[in-house]
Amino acid sequence: MSVIISSGASHKKLNVPGEKEFLGKGVSYCATCDGPFFRDKDVIVVGGGDSSVQEALYLTKFAKTVTLIHRKDRLRATKILQERAFNNPKMKLLLSSVVAEIYGDETVKGVWIKSTIDGKEIKVSVSGVFIFVGYVPNTLFAGNILKLEGSGYISTDNNMKTSVPGIFACGDARNKMLQQVVTATGEGAAAAFSAQEYVDELKGTAYK
Numbered sequence: 103m104s105v106i107i108s109s110g111a112s113h114k115k116l117n118v119p120g121e122k123e124f125l126g127k128g129v130s131y132c133a134t135c136d137g138p139f140f141r142d143k144d145v146i147v148v149g150g151g152d153s154s155v156q157e158a159l160y161l162t163k164f165a166k167t168v169t170l171i172h173r174k175d176r177l178r179a180t181k182i183l184q185e186r187a188f189n190n191p192k193m194k195l196l197l198s199s200v201v202a203e204i205y206g207d208e209t210v211k212g213v214w215i216k217s218t219i220d221g222k223e224i225k226v227s228v229s230g231v232f233i234f235v236g237y238v239p240n241t242l243f244a245g246n247i248l249k250l251e252g253s254g255y256i257s258t259d260n261n262m263k264t265s266v267p268g269i270f271a272c273g274d275a276r277n278k279m280l281q282q283v284v285t286a287t288g289e290g291a292a293a294a295f296s297a298q299e300y301v302d303e304l305k306g307t308a309y310k
C-alpha cells in the first residue's frame with residue numbers, strides 16, 4: 103500500500119470579531135476572486151509582505167481606495183513592490199496598526215483599527231477587508247511521522263517521496279517555491295506515478 107498526502111494549506115486568520123461572520127460578505131482572502139465586487143468602493147488590505155502588497159495593487163484596478171494596514175512600522179515586501187504601492191494614487195498606508203474588529207449589517211460597513219503604539223482605536227468606513235497575513239500547511243497530522251520543513255511543510259524529493267517509504271506528498275502541503283494549481287496538478291501526477299512504482303516493487307512486478 104502507498105499513501106499520497108495532498109492536504110494543501112490554509113490562510114492564516116486575524117481571529118477578530120466579524121472576520122468569520124462577514125466571510126463572503128466583505129471579508130475575503132483572495133483579491134483575484136473577489137476584487138471585481140468592490141468596484142469604486144473603499145477597501146482595506148491587511149498584511150505587510152509581498153503577497154499583501156501585490157494583492158493590494160491588483161485591487162486598485164477596481165476599488166476607489168485601497169488602504170494597506172500593517173502591524174509593524176514598515177513593510178516586509180520587496181522594495182520594488184513598495185515603490186509601486188507608494189506611487190499608486192489609490193493606495194494609502196496605515197502602519198503600526200491592527201484590525202481590532204470588523205463591523206457591518208448584511209455586509210461589511212467598516213473596521214475598528216487599533217494603534218500598536220498607543221492602543222487608540224479609530225473607526226474606518228470600508229466595504230471590503232482583504233486579509234493576507236500568511237499561509238499555513240494543513241500538515242498537523244503528519245508532524246510525528248514525516249520530516250517537515252519551514253513552517254510545517256512536508257519535505258519531499260523531486261519524485262514526491264517523503265522521509266517515509268510509501269508515503270508521498272504533493273501540492274501546497276509540500277515545501278516548494280510556487281503554490282499554484284498548475285504545479286499542484288503536475289506534482290499529483292508525479293506522486294501517483296511514484297506511488298504506483300512503490301506498489302509494483304512491493305508486489306515484485308516492477309518493470310526493470
Ligand SMILES: Cc1cc2nc3c(=O)[nH]c(=O)nc-3n(C[C@H](O)[C@H](O)[C@H](O)COP(=O)(O)OP(=O)(O)OC[C@H]3O[C@@H](n4cnc5c(N)ncnc54)[C@H](O)[C@@H]3O)c2cc1C
Nearest residue numbers: 108109110111131132240272273274275281282283284286
Ligand atoms: C483564495 C485562493 C485563490 C487562489 N487563486 C489561484 C489562482 O488564481 N491560480 C492558481 O494557480 N492558484 C491559485 N491558488 C492556489 C491553488 O488553489 C493551490 O495552489 C492549489 O489548490 C493547491 O492544491 P492542493 O491540492 O495542494 O490543495 P487544495 O486545493 O487546498 O486541496 C487540499 C484539500 O485537502 C483537504 N484537507 C485538508 N486537511 C485535510 C485532512 N486532514 N484530511 C483530509 N482532507 C484534508 C482540504 O479540505 C482540501 O479539500 C489560490 C489559492 C487560494 C486559497
